[in-house]
Amino acid sequence: MDTKHYTIPVFIPELACPFQCIFCNQRKISGHLKVPSPEEVKDIIGKYLETIPTRKRVVEIGFFGGNFTGIPQAEQEAYLKVAIPYLEQGKIQGIRLSTRPDYISVTVLKLLKKYKVNTIELGAQSMHDEVLQRSSRGHTVQDTITASGLIRKFNFRLGLQMMIGLPGDSLELAMDTATQIVELRADNTRIYPTLVIKETKLEELYHNKKYKPLPLDDAVFWSKEVFKIFEKGRVKVIRMGLHPSEGLITGKELVAGPFHKSFRELAMTELWWEELKQLTNNKYKSIRITVHPKQLNFAVGYSAKNKKRLLEHYNTVVYQTDVELEGRDFYADNY
Numbered sequence: 001m002d003t004k005h006y007t008i009p010v011f012i013p014e015l016a017c018p019f020q021c022i023f024c025n026q027r028k029i030s031g032h033l034k035v036p037s038p039e040e041v042k043d044i045i046g047k048y049l050e051t052i053p054t055r056k057r058v059v060e061i062g063f064f065g066g067n068f069t070g071i072p073q074a075e076q077e078a079y080l081k082v083a084i085p086y087l088e089q090g091k092i093q094g095i096r097l098s099t100r101p102d103y104i105s106v107t108v109l110k111l112l113k114k115y116k117v118n119t120i121e122l123g124a125q126s127m128h129d130e131v132l133q134r135s136s137r138g139h140t141v142q143d144t145i146t147a148s149g150l151i152r153k154f155n156f157r158l159g160l161q162m163m164i165g166l167p168g169d170s171l172e173l174a175m176d177t178a179t180q181i182v183e184l185r186a187d188n189t190r191i192y193p194t195l196v197i198k199e200t201k202l203e204e205l206y207h208n209k210k211y212k213p214l215p216l217d218d219a220v221f222w223s224k225e226v227f228k229i230f231e232k233g234r235v236k237v238i239r240m241g242l243h244p245s246e247g248l249i250t251g252k253e254l255v256a257g258p259f260h261k262s263f264r265e266l267a268m269t270e271l272w273w274e275e276l277k278q279l280t281n282n283k284y285k286s287i288r289i290t291v292h293p294k295q296l297n298f299a300v301g302y303s304a305k306n307k308k309r310l311l312e313h314y315n316t317v318v319y320q321t322d323v324e325l326e327g328r329d330f331y332a333d334n335y
Helices: 026-030 038-051 073-088 106-114 129-134 141-153 171-183 201-207 216-232 246-250 263-281 293-300 302-310
Strands: 004-011 057-064 094-099 119-125 157-164 188-193 236-240 254-256 286-291 316-321 331-334
Touching: 004 038, 038 073, 057 073, 073 094, 073 106, 094 157, 106 141, 119 141, 119 188, 141 157, 157 171, 157 216, 171 216, 188 216, 201 254, 216 236, 216 263, 236 263, 263 286, 263 293, 263 302, 286 293, 293 302, 293 316, 302 316
Parallel strands: 004 057, 057 094, 094 119, 119 157, 157 188, 188 236, 286 316
Antiparallel strands: 286 331
């Protein structure tokens, strides 16, 4: 049985963020309206641990949302002190947090090292200053470059999050952002399509017809192309698409944009179709496709989309698995 990775998310919405990015309303995006106290964090961790299998697991506590390293040092320490006993007792294996590129310094990193944080994620969003400026990010590309270098120097694992479809963005710029993230030697990344959330500046621009979000098909295509760059550069993509909070699923907080609760599966479906479409020229009527078990759902496709595409060329399409295969390797035979 493969080891499974779990992250216990602790959301600290908008805490200490010095800028209000035009796309951001963390409280609505995350579904968390209240900043938890350190004691409440202990309860959150305990409840999650009760639901996670005790064998073959790697568990991290993640402090997400807002700007963790921008809050007063005493508050940072209060949160991190809650996590330390779980680490020392072997109940978790890591602590990660997300913050802004312009809130990283030697002093900050020494503190995080003291409290055994192992992964720092930066909201890079774009590696193009014009896109950052139009989004009111309040930091520059150079801030991301400098912070990434310091994080690597202190031997933390580096995460660099990016967004696609921000004002002024394009497929070419998004692919270049991904390329630069690879060059900064990030260990992992997240790909977030830009959504128009209620009570944001972006909502105002959208209603005034000054911003148009990516259609879902375009967002899937962009994500697919960006994913290939990360895959080639060996940067692990740990998420594609925003976490499907209740407000996003019901549409209560979503104004417009390419939200889908299975966004990653949509993108992976199209990645697999790039491989499988070569089979449409086959003269046989039945085909059996063998893939790795972890790739089966993606190879079949969201709502069996890829299987249906192949059934336009075959009478029968059958999938089976082989643990010896790697990635999107597959083999096909006729019967």
